[in-house]
Structures are given as structure tokens and as C-alpha cells.
Amino acid sequence: MKKIINNPDNFVMEMLEGILLAHSKEVKIANDDKRALVRYDRPVKGKVAIATGGGSGHLPIFLGYVGKGMIDGCAVGNVFASPSATTMLNVTKAIDGGEGVLYIYGNYSGDVMNFDMAAEMSEFEDIRVETVLVADDVASAPKGSETKRRGVAGLFYAYKIAGAAASEGKSLEDVKRVTEKALSGTRTMGMAISPCIIPSAGKPTFTIGEDEMEIGMGIHGEPGIKREKLKTADEITEELVNRILEDLPYENGDEVSVLINGLGSTPKEELYIVYRKVHLMLEEKGIKIYRPYVGEYATSMEMGGMSITLMKLDEELKDFLDKQADTPFFQQV
Amino acid sequence: MKKIINNPDNFVMEMLEGILLAHSKEVKIANDDKRALVRYDRPVKGKVAIATGGGSGHLPIFLGYVGKGMIDGCAVGNVFASPSATTMLNVTKAIDGGEGVLYIYGNYSGDVMNFDMAAEMSEFEDIRVETVLVADDVASAPKGSETKRRGVAGLFYAYKIAGAAASEGKSLEDVKRVTEKALSGTRTMGMAISPCIIPSAGKPTFTIGEDEMEIGMGIHGEPGIKREKLKTADEITEELVNRILEDLPYENGDEVSVLINGLGSTPKEELYIVYRKVHLMLEEKGIKIYRPYVGEYATSMEMGGMSITLMKLDEELKDFLDKQADTPFFQQV
Numbered sequence: 001m002k003k004i005i006n007n008p009d010n011f012v013m014e015m016l017e018g019i020l021l022a023h024s025k026e027v028k029i030a031n032d033d034k035r036a037l038v039r040y041d042r043p044v045k046g047k048v049a050i051a052t053g054g055g056s057g058h059l060p061i062f063l064g065y066v067g068k069g070m071i072d073g074c075a076v077g078n079v080f081a082s083p084s085a086t087t088m089l090n091v092t093k094a095i096d097g098g099e100g101v102l103y104i105y106g107n108y109s110g111d112v113m114n115f116d117m118a119a120e121m122s123e124f125e126d127i128r129v130e131t132v133l134v135a136d137d138v139a140s141a142p143k144g145s146e147t148k149r150r151g152v153a154g155l156f157y158a159y160k161i162a163g164a165a166a167s168e169g170k171s172l173e174d175v176k177r178v179t180e181k182a183l184s185g186t187r188t189m190g191m192a193i194s195p196c197i198i199p200s201a202g203k204p205t206f207t208i209g210e211d212e213m214e215i216g217m218g219i220h221g222e223p224g225i226k227r228e229k230l231k232t233a234d235e236i237t238e239e240l241v242n243r244i245l246e247d248l249p250y251e252n253g254d255e256v257s258v259l260i261n262g263l264g265s266t267p268k269e270e271l272y273i274v275y276r277k278v279h280l281m282l283e284e285k286g287i288k289i290y291r292p293y294v295g296e297y298a299t300s301m302e303m304g305g306m307s308i309t310l311m312k313l314d315e316e317l318k319d320f321l322d323k324q325a326d327t328p329f330f331q332q333v
Numbered sequence: 334m335k336k337i338i339n340n341p342d343n344f345v346m347e348m349l350e351g352i353l354l355a356h357s358k359e360v361k362i363a364n365d366d367k368r369a370l371v372r373y374d375r376p377v378k379g380k381v382a383i384a385t386g387g388g389s390g391h392l393p394i395f396l397g398y399v400g401k402g403m404i405d406g407c408a409v410g411n412v413f414a415s416p417s418a419t420t421m422l423n424v425t426k427a428i429d430g431g432e433g434v435l436y437i438y439g440n441y442s443g444d445v446m447n448f449d450m451a452a453e454m455s456e457f458e459d460i461r462v463e464t465v466l467v468a469d470d471v472a473s474a475p476k477g478s479e480t481k482r483r484g485v486a487g488l489f490y491a492y493k494i495a496g497a498a499a500s501e502g503k504s505l506e507d508v509k510r511v512t513e514k515a516l517s518g519t520r521t522m523g524m525a526i527s528p529c530i531i532p533s534a535g536k537p538t539f540t541i542g543e544d545e546m547e548i549g550m551g552i553h554g555e556p557g558i559k560r561e562k563l564k565t566a567d568e569i570t571e572e573l574v575n576r577i578l579e580d581l582p583y584e585n586g587d588e589v590s591v592l593i594n595g596l597g598s599t600p601k602e603e604l605y606i607v608y609r610k611v612h613l614m615l616e617e618k619g620i621k622i623y624r625p626y627v628g629e630y631a632t633s634m635e636m637g638g639m640s641i642t643l644m645k646l647d648e649e650l651k652d653f654l655d656k657q658a659d660t661p662f663f664q665q666v
Contacts, residue, residue: 002526002527002543002544002563002637003603004526004566004569004599004603004606004607004638004639005565005566005603005606006565006566006567006606007565011602011606014566014605014606014609015602015603015605015606015609017609018604018605018606018607018608018609018612018627019605021608021609021612021613022605022608022612022625022627056602057600057602059600059601059602059605060601064601068666193335193337194335196600210335211335230335232338232339232340233337233338233339233347234339236337264598264600265597265598265635265637266337266635267336267390267392267529267597267632267634267635268392268393268397268629268632268662269344269348269389269390269392269634270336270337270338270348271351272347272348272351272352272355272392273337273338273339273344273347273348273351274337274351275351275354275355276347276348276350276351276354279351279354279355280354292355294351294355295662296601296629299600299601301600301602302598302599302600302637304335304598304635305337306337324666325666326666329601329628331664331665331666332664332666333401333657333658333659333664333665333666
């Protein structure tokens, strides 16, 4: 196991300590709960607060987006494991500025159970909570079963849109509405070429041949749609984009933001080779690209591979997408 | 060879096309030279221009920092190969806003030869050129032979400081002075655990045992100081930081910025575990940390490993470090 770590049992806590030390003016822990990370200046009075949470091992997802213009707090789980409902409640209490809290998180059963429990507990504390589930992974369930899909890189767009709307002083209902609108037009397809290693397990999450790739694999190594010989970047991109386009569908005349997301060890050079093909394909189909993002936005430690996300835009969404953001892992001027 | 690419011969051009398509409002090519990447709004009249260049395969280094608050243009070479003097001249001519051009690049013989030639050619074009070489890699030559050292992640700090000074309207002499001051207090030590693959070669740049690491390896796989069994993150960090501290030396009462740089496949989680130890060590030694950076700033495609850079600060450097920047690969609000 080749990792630059200390005792695997301390992986999450030492990572968190590093983040708290490096970004001590931006984030802190809440209610003495070392897994409850919140904006330093929380609660922001008069602003809807946004909470998220999920397992560790996906930086910048989830906690990396806690900050100005994005989200207010994050419940941090162990590697690939849901945080507790108690931690979610601690986050909720710490960030509520009187306007209610919107939960935005990926559609995984453990997270759903715990966030639902936290929402109930929050009611007893007289905190209004609404929930938006992120389920953008086309590969994880067929069309018609969208609510069964997993949440992956689309989380970034959900945070960005919701964060901007909340910063603009929108109501809880309005932040929820615009986030749901954004996600209703958001679709992701990913592929993997190599696994990651969970520190405490010390072995790869899956095995894959030296000349193979898996289309549709999840960010925890969940099985994808098919495993086959590694193709060229253009061929891979074509397959992923076509699956995305037909799913919504995205059509001639649409305007979209595109996110090319590296899963961990895939070089940025390769992500831009993928972006090039996406751009040429969409151009040919009359779909206009607005404000693309290329980089590591939702990873799986050192997993090799990438995902492509499209978010359909209208004027309201473009306006929120353009707003400034300033968090430890994501800045937009 | 597991890479998401097309024909290896097109690796650099397709990457560049992807970057130009994704960031068409920020960068463009100059003088029909597809390897001469410049700020879209160049030349910026009345501002000292900053040019850099070097081989591909190190994103965000070099071209990723072309943009507001950083540098004005970049000559792009093939993977790990110097760009031509002609491309450097094309960049120089395209970005000169009448106040002269500062060349900032890493201390590699091919780049030095070509940039020197470009500087001479620029004189014939009546463009004033000054040069600052980046040579921050402690491992690459002993103390006393600092001018023989290679340039690595310290390039980021050189661009940041020079870019901010130039944006503030400083003269060519002044931008050069402050950049040299920044670099005189900048030191880096790196280590690697796994190689990268040059697309056209199709095989790893070096081999290393499954339980080994190499201290001091260069970002092209240049031999380091020693190869040994992989240690813990804390032990590795201790060794790198101690070598950095004694080289300048950095002392009790100093204030520094710290850059923990991932070489490609090392997860951000691990970089923060490293940052944690750096922070604790410096705190104990009475060295204050100001505005740390943790992430991928100078990579070697999918190489595994990381480097630690310290830059000694004074009030002038802190002021420049704090300025806003907005480039395709680096934003600071």
C-alpha cells in the first residue's frame, strides 16, 4: 500500500486537523464535535444556511466547499462512510442563521437515513430544514428510475447554485427551488481505469486489468455498466457524452455548463484532452457551453479515471453560477 | 500504458486545444504560433509583462498561470522538453506593453539556452528583457551551489509575486528585484513514490519498488538524494522540512508561506496530513505561517509524491502574495 500517511486509523482526523490548521480563518469545528466542520463566520444572520455531509476520501467533496458563496457546514464521515446524525445535527445548529437550513447531499442510503434523522431532531430545536438529494449519475440506474441514482460530481453544481442563491438572500423555498431546477438538468457519466486504496483496508477497492476500463463506475468503486478494453480519449468521451445527452435529453439550442472531473490520479492534461472532444461534440450538436470547469472536484483518493457532467442553464442559473466563491478548495473571482 | 489520450503524438496539441476552447475568454495563441499562449487581453499597456515557458506535463505549470495577477504569456514545449527560442520570441513580442518583459522560468539547461537566445532576439525588436531563474530545489545541488539547482514548485511563488508587482504598476527593475527577493528566501524539497508515463515513450520514467520512496527526486524523475523504504507521512515531512530549514536557514521569528504540492496522483487528503506536520513543526520552531497553499501547483502528470516549499516573507511580499489572481488554473479572491 503506497500512501503518504501515518497510522491508517488516524487518516481522517489528521486530514481534518491539517485542513483546520491551513484554513483557520475560513473554517472551524462546531459544538466540540470534531466531525462538524463549519464556516468560521457562522451563523450568517439572515441567510439560508446550507449543510452537506458524506464519507471522507473525496476531496474537495464534501467539506472542501464550506466557505463564502458555497456551503455553511459539513458533517464528515470516515472514509466512504456516512457521518452520524448527531454530527449532522451539530452542523445544523451551528449554521442556522434563523432562515432555515437546506441539506444537500448525495443519494446514498446511509446518508439519507442519517440526514432524515437529523432533520427530525432539528425540528425539535425549531430549525426549519429542507432537503435536496443529488442523484446525477446516469450509470447508476436507468431512465425512469432517476431517484435511485447516486450523487457524484453534480454535487459541485448543487453547492455552487444553492450557495450563490443563499448568499443573495433568497428564502429557503427559493434556494431549494433553484437547486432542484439546477439538478433536474444535471447529468454525469464517469469511467475508471484504476482503483483507490482505503487506508484502513490497505488494499485496492477493486481490481482491473492493465488494458481495461470500466464505464459508469461509481466513486466508491460501485460496479458500472460495462468493463472493456481501454479506448482512446475521443472514443471514451463520445460514449459518455452520448449517454448523457440522450438521458435528459439535451438538445440543439440548449446552453450548458460542463464539468470534466478527475477522480484522483488522472493528469489535468488528459482532462483537457477530454474537454476538447466534449466541446467539439456539443458544438456540432448546437449545444452552447457556458463557463466550463476542468479539474478535480469530486475524487476518490488516487482512483484513475474521470467523469463528465452537464448542467443545463437558463438566465437565473447562469447568474448564480457566475457569482464569486471563496472556500478552502474552490475560489471563483 | 494506462492513459486517457488519443494518438500520443497529439498529446500536447490536443491538451492545448482543450485549454484554448475551455478558456477562450482568458487565453489565446499569439502570432499564429500554436505554442505561444498569452493572456487574451495582451498587451496590457503600461504594465511590465511576464513570460515563462518550459516542457509540458506539469500542469498547472507552466501555462496554467497565464492570466490576471500572474503571468502574461508562456512558451509551451513538448512533454518534458524546452520550447523553442522562436516561440519564446513570439510570446515576448505579443505581451510587451512597452514597459519591458521579465522572463521567469526554471533552471534547466535547454530552457536557459533558448530563453537567452530569445532575449537577444528581443533586443533587436527593441524590447527590454530581464531574466529571473527559479532554482528552489534543495535536493538538486548542495548549499554553496545554489545556482546549479533546478526550479520546481517555487515557480508558483515567483509568478504570484512578480504578477502582483507588475499588476501594481511596478517598473521592470522593481518587479525583478521583488521576485529575486522572494526566490532568495524560497526552498523546496520533494519526494516521489511512483513514476509518470511520457505519452510518446509509453513507459514509466523510472522504476521504484512497491515499498520504496525517493527523497529529492526531480519533477522529471531526475535522481534524488536517496532511495529507501517508504516511511510515515510524519517521518517524511520531518526529513524534508529539516533539510529546507537548515538550507536557508529559516529561523525562529521568521514568517513564511508554505506550499504543499502534489505531484499528480497523491490525494489531497494526504497533502493535508503532510501540511499538519509541517504546521506543527514550524510552530514549535517559532516560525509563523502566513497564507499556506495545499494542492497541485506543479505536477508531473500521474507521478506519485509531493513537495514542500517555504517562502520567507516580509511586509512587501505578504502584500503581493495577498493580491487577487484569476487564471485558468489558479484563482485567489
